[in-house]
Amino acid sequence: xxxxxxxxxxxxxxxxGVLVEWNVKALYGPLCGHSGRDLExxxxxxxxxxxxxxxxxxxxxxxxxxxxxxxxxxxxxEISAYWARWDEMFVGVISGSVAVAEEIKERGHWxxxxxxxxxxxxxxxRPKMPFIELFDGxxxxxxxxxxxxxxxxxxxxxxxxxxxxxxxxxxxxxEENVLAxxxxxxxxxxxxxxxxxxRTLMDYGIL
Numbered sequence: 001x002x003x004x005x006x007x008x009x010x011x012x013x014x015x016x017g018v019l020v021e022w023n024v025k026a027l028y029g030p031l032c033g034h035s036g037r038d039l040e041x042x043x044x045x046x047x048x049x050x051x052x053x054x055x056x057x058x059x060x061x062x063x064x065x066x067x068x069x070x071x072x073x074x075x076x077x078e079i080s081a082y083w084a085r086w087d088e089m090f091v092g093v094i095s096g097s098v099a100v101a102e103e104i105k106e107r108g109h110w111x112x113x114x115x116x117x118x119x120x121x122x123x124x125x126r127p128k129m130p131f132i133e134l135f136d137g138x139x140x141x142x143x144x145x146x147x148x149x150x151x152x153x154x155x156x157x158x159x160x161x162x163x164x165x166x167x168x169x170x171x172x173x174x175e176e177n178v179l180a181x182x183x184x185x186x187x188x189x190x191x192x193x194x195x196x197x198x199r200t201l202m203d204y205g206i207l
Contacts, residue, residue, distance in 0.1 A: 009206070010168045011104050012157065012181075013135075014148075015115035015122075017173035018191045019098060020129060021091035031081060046075050047082060055118045058142035090125055096194025098131045103207055111135045112161050114153070114170070118142035137161050148172070149180030158184075171197065 016022040024043050032039040046068065054064055061083050069076045105111055113135050115122070119142040126132060139157050146153035157163060165185035172178050178188035189200055201207040 008109060008167070010110040010112060010161065010163050011101070012112045012114045012161075012163075012168060012170045012186075013097075013101065014170075014172040014174075014177070014191070015113055015117055018094065018171055019101070019113075019131065020093050020125070022089055022125075023091055024089050026091050027081065027085055027088040028078065031078065035078075037075075037078065042075060042078050046072050046079065053147060055121065056116045056141045056147055057145050058118055061118065061120050086121070086124060087128075090128055093129065093131065094194060097191075097197065098134075100194055100198050100201065100207075101131065101134055104201070105134055107207070109206075110161075112157070112163075113138040113140075114148070114157050115139075116141045116147050148174070148177040151180060151184060154181055154184045154186065 013019055024047065025039070028039055028043050028047075031037075032042065051064070051068065055061060065079050065082060068079050072079065101111055111134055113132070115138075117140050119140055122138075122140055122142070132138065137160065139153075139160055141147045141153065144153065144156050146156060148154075158165065158168075166187075168181075169187045169189060170178055170181040171189050171191050172181075173191040175190050178190050182188045189197060191197055198207060
């Protein structure tokens with residue numbers, strides 16, 4: 001990350017993996033443990049990356065799950081559990097990251113969310129995320145049909161939030177997402193844990 005002037009910067013946070021912990025195995029680990037079904041099959045294939053990408057692009061969850069039940073009838077109960085028991089996959093808020101966001105806000109900077117999440121999932125999680133009120137704007141992949149690291153989603157964020165790329169910092173746990181932002185002229189931090197994030201921002205004189 002380049003040295004930034006310490007005034008009115010825009011910090012764009014990812015959600016899952018940075019502000020909250022969300023893990024499909026938190027539900028399906030115990031579920032498959034009780035049933036004896038193959039955990040890796042359900043989380044990596046039936047409800048794997050392609051299904052998660054469809055949800056994140058804004059596909060309504062219930063019709064999508066109905067299609068999956070027809071495709072994988074032997075997994076019908078497990079597929080139904082995805083939305084019926086979705087809250088069990090929301091492990092919790094990463095309080096250290098929220099504390100960093102609060103301090104950034106206190107320093108007079110802008111805060112935004114840019115997440116690969118469907119709107120249905122975000123609204124379901126929202127009561128568990130009171131910290132969202134800290135943020136000046138939220139852009140979800142499900143609202144625009146684009147996913148990080150696709151360049152177009154960063155352009156969309158620039159327009160929606162009136163961002164100056166040189167004064168914008170993406171904080172994301174996926175390196176490919178940060179690299180895509182950097183390629184557009186943003187600054188970026190690959191998130192590992194709240195302590196690492198805080199120390200990085202201290203090193204750059206932001207906190």
